[in-house]
Amino acid sequence: MRHYLQIFLKDEQNRILRELSTNTQLPQRVRDRAEVVRLNGHEWTVEKIAVYFDWSLQTVCDTLHRWQKNGLDGLWDSPRPGGKRRWQEADIVYLEDCLRNDPRRYNAKQLAQKLANERDVELSPQQIRSILRKRGWFGSGLVRVTKISKTLFKEALNKPT
Numbered sequence: 001m002r003h004y005l006q007i008f009l010k011d012e013q014n015r016i017l018r019e020l021s022t023n024t025q026l027p028q029r030v031r032d033r034a035e036v037v038r039l040n041g042h043e044w045t046v047e048k049i050a051v052y053f054d055w056s057l058q059t060v061c062d063t064l065h066r067w068q069k070n071g072l073d074g075l076w077d078s079p080r081p082g083g084k085r086r087w088q089e090a091d092i093v094y095l096e097d098c099l100r101n102d103p104r105r106y107n108a109k110q111l112a113q114k115l116a117n118e119r120d121v122e123l124s125p126q127q128i129r130s131i132l133r134k135r136g137w138f139g140s141g142l143v144r145v146t147k148i149s150k151t152l153f154k155e156a157l158n159k160p161t
C-alpha cells in the first residue's frame with residue numbers, strides 16, 4: 001500500500017529544518033523528525049524515508065501529521081506525565097554544603113527537616129537518601145572509592161607486618 005503524504009516547505013522552513021537536523025544540542029528524536037519532514041519536502045516518499053531511517057511507515061506518517069498539525073512544535077515530545085520535582089539543584093547543593101562543612105553529622109530525617117525549615121522544600125528522608133546516593137554521598141561523607149584504592153586497601157590488609 002502506498003502512502004501519499006506530501007509536505008510543501010517554504011525556503012525559510014527548509015532552512016530551519018536543516019539547522020535543527022544538524023544541531024547536536026537537540027535530542028536525536030527532534031533531529032530525526034526534522035530530517036523526515038525535510039526529506040518529504042524534497043519529494044521523498046513515505047516508504048523511502050521509512051527505509052532510510054529504518055522506521056515503520058506509521059512512524060513516518062505520524063511525524064508528518066505532527067508537522068502538519070503543530071508545525072515546529074510537533075517535532076518535540078510532549079511533556080511526560082508525573083509530578084514535577086519539588087526541589088531545585090540549589091537545594092541539594094545546600095544540603096551537600098551542610099554535610100561537607102558542618103561539624104555535626106546528619107541523618108536523612110534531620111536533613112529533610114533542615115530543608116523544610118530553611119528552604120521551605122518538603123522532601124521525605126527516603127527521597128533525600130536517594131538523591132544524595134545518586135550524587136555520590138553515602139552516610140555523612142562523599143564516597144570516592146575506586147578500584148585502585150580498593151586494591152591498595154586489600155594489599156595493605158594482607159601485607160605481613
